[in-house]
Amino acid sequence: MNLSELFVKRPVTTILLMMGIVVFGALAYQQLPVSDLPTVDYPTIMVNASLPGASPETVATSVALPLEKQFSTIAGLQSINSTSAQGNTNITLLFDLNRNIDAAAQDVQAMIAKAGRQLPVQMPAPPSYQKMNPSDFPVIFLVLHSETLPLWTVNEYAETTIAQRLSMVSGVAQVQVMGAARYAVRVDLDPRQLASYGIGVDEVADSIASANANLPTGTIYGEDRTFTVLANGKLLRAAAYGPTIIAYRNGNPVRLDEVSHVYEGLENDKSAGWYNGKRAIALMVQRQPGTNVVTVVDAVRALLPTLREQLPPPVNLEIRMDRAGPIRESVRDVKFTLLLTVALVIMVIFLFLRNISATLIPSLALPGSIVGTFMAMYLLGYSLNNLTLMALTLSVGFVVDDAIVMLENIVRHMEMGKGAMRAALDGSKEVAFTIASMTLSLAAVFIPVLFMGGIVGRLLHEFAVTIGV
Numbered sequence: 146m147n148l149s150e151l152f153v154k155r156p157v158t159t160i161l162l163m164m165g166i167v168v169f170g171a172l173a174y175q176q177l178p179v180s181d182l183p184t185v186d187y188p189t190i191m192v193n194a195s196l197p198g199a200s201p202e203t204v205a206t207s208v209a210l211p212l213e214k215q216f217s218t219i220a221g222l223q224s225i226n227s228t229s230a231q232g233n234t235n236i237t238l239l240f241d242l243n244r245n246i247d248a249a250a251q252d253v254q255a256m257i258a259k260a261g262r263q264l265p266v267q268m269p270a271p272p273s274y275q276k277m278n279p280s281d282f283p284v285i286f287l288v289l290h291s292e293t294l295p296l297w298t299v300n301e302y303a304e305t306t307i308a309q310r311l312s313m314v315s316g317v318a319q320v321q322v323m324g325a326a327r328y329a330v331r332v333d334l335d336p337r338q339l340a341s342y343g344i345g346v347d348e349v350a351d352s353i354a355s356a357n358a359n360l361p362t363g364t365i366y367g368e369d370r371t372f373t374v375l376a377n378g379k380l381l382r383a384a385a386y387g388p389t390i391i392a393y394r395n396g397n398p399v400r401l402d403e404v405s406h407v408y409e410g411l412e413n414d415k416s417a418g419w420y421n422g423k424r425a426i427a428l429m430v431q432r433q434p435g436t437n438v439v440t441v442v443d444a445v446r447a448l449l450p451t452l453r454e455q456l457p458p459p460v461n462l463e464i465r466m467d468r469a470g471p472i473r474e475s476v477r478d479v480k481f482t483l484l485l486t487v488a489l490v491i492m493v494i495f496l497f498l499r500n501i502s503a504t505l506i507p508s509l510a511l512p513g514s515i516v517g518t519f520m521a522m523y524l525l526g527y528s529l530n531n532l533t534l535m536a537l538t539l540s541v542g543f544v545v546d547d548a549i550v551m552l553e554n555i556v557r558h559m560e561m562g563k564g565a566m567r568a569a570l571d572g573s574k575e576v577a578f579t580i581a582s583m584t585l586s587l588a589a590v591f592i593p594v595l596f597m598g599g600i601v602g603r604l605l606h607e608f609a610v611t612i613g614v
Contacts, residue, residue, distance in 0.1 A: 149551075149573030153566070163513050170516035173523035178437040180528045181472045183607040185600060188240040190253050192216075194272035196265055197232045205229040211263040212236055212272060215256040221249065242603060246276055283321075283429035284438050285445050286465035288418075290425035293459045297328035303426040306455055307462065311428070314444050316436040323427040324418020330383045331410040338404040344392050352391035353401070356380065383409045420465065427465070442469035479534040486538050487511050490545050503556065507548030514544045521614045527607045536612035543587055547580045588613045 152159040194208050209227045213236065216225055221244035227236040240249050257272050264272075289303045300322070308320040334349065357380045365372040380386050387402035401407060418427045432441045446464070453462050490511070495504040515537055527533055555572035559565065594602070594609035 149577050150570055153569045153573065166517040166520065167513055170518070170520040172520075174516065174519040174529075176523055177519060177527070177529040179439045179472060179476060180437075180530045181468075181475055182530050183528060183532060183604055184434070185242075185603045187600075188242065188244045188246040188249055189277050190238045190240075190246070190250060190274055191277055192236040192238065192253065192257070192272050192274045193233070194236075194264075194268065195233045195270070196268055199232050199265075201229045201231060204232065204234045207265050208268070208272075209234045209236060211260045212257065215260040216253065219249065219252045219256060220244075242599065250274065250276055282468070284432045284469070285430045285442050285467040287428040287430070287449075288420040288425045288463050288465050289428065290420055290423055290461055290463075291459045292423075294457070295328075296326040296424050296426070299460060300326040300426050301328070302456060302460055303428060307428060307452055310452060311430055311445060311448065314441070314448060316432050316441040316444065318431045318433040321429045321431070323429060324425065326417070326424075326426065329410060330380070330386055331408055332386070332401065333406045333408075335404055335406070342392065342394050342399050342404060344399065344404065349391050349401070349404070353386070353389065356389045357386075383407045420463075438472055439469045442467045475531055476529065476534065479531055479538070483515075483534060483538045483541070486541050487515075490541060494545070494549065503552055506552055507545055510544055510548045511541060514540070518611060518614050522607075522611060525610065527611065530607070532604065532608040533611045536608045540612050543584060547584060550576055550580055550583075 152162075192212065194204075194212065196204050196208055199207070205227070209229050213225055213227060216222065216236070216238055219238075219240075221241045222238060223241055224239045225236065226239075227234060238249075238253065240246070253274050257274065261271060287307070289299055289307065291299050303322050308322055311317060311320045332349075332353070334346065339345070339349070363374045365374060380389075386407045387400065389401040390398040391401050391404070392399045418425050420427075430441075430445055432438060446467075449462065449464070456462060491504060491508045494507055495501070498504055518537060518540075522529075522533060551573060554576045555568050558568035558572045561568075563571065591609040591612055594605045596602070597605060
């Protein structure tokens, strides 16, 4: 008994099986994540080190070079790329795709410790590292700006209201605030005034730190109770810093505003963001691995009206860019191509066979094959992307070819005077091996793609498996 005979003799079982495949395939289709390309994890680690006040050349030779020499001995390292700037360096380590990122992180940490003796002692902290994936591009960019409020007030809303609430959305991994403008009191020292009083920079810094501290003021002892007196000594505004006494000279106090200019400003004035030519705060929303980009973006968009109600009228929250739109358009185009292919194939079959029943049989094979593939894609953890949809489009021709060959041979047996059941059994038995051989030979063309290495191999892996299924 061949495989076709097993289904021909059991029509009810065959119908129920096909209905089950279509139903479960349709359910799996609803659960498939949508993306532009298959998800590929790039094992990448970024190392950051700082040497305040050093030039880019000094940072490159004194900090980046010793670290790079140690990192070059790590197994599975593909490339090292370092960028040195004023007082800071970033080193990007790209590993082989088969390298375990957690094991690579341990090796990086060990090499940082090994290079510690060669690094300048003036570094405020040891180099830090973090695991990252370049493919995890933010799914949506938001901007926050105001025409009237100070930038640090807008930044406070971005960090405390917007970012925290967005991070609670299902599928969101983290929310990064870019161009942060945190409020700070800035002190610009006058070197001439400091020299005239004989005061050093360290002395000024220590005096400010001592004046801006919450420490117990004293203790009150009663007959049966003891009370600790705590005065809030934290200074919040520039006007409160100016009268701070930083030293005594000839019995007279020297105040901070006598040797410096104290004003309200930003914590870091070297980083800024603009939107339409005006200062703004940007928020980048990143999704969790394996989640649906379109679903996450839709969830964030649905939350924006609620967030806007929590902001004061002068603060505007706008969408700068999101990835859902291009992905929708791209996937929509491929879906249209797939449907158009199916329609054209059915039309061509009808034009040549001139038989509605003969056209209906291979036409029914197409939805079952395509929808059933969605179930396999879901079980394999694949996504609905351009490459998998392209594979389904190409597979339409394979399915129709097999169906037409089988149908033509069955019709030939019916023209010989055989009944429908006998013609189906004899016709399918004659060409079953031929069809199986032809299908396997076509699928075998894509087997080498499964063993391709590198990023291209990872991208085409889902394509090859989908077209094989």
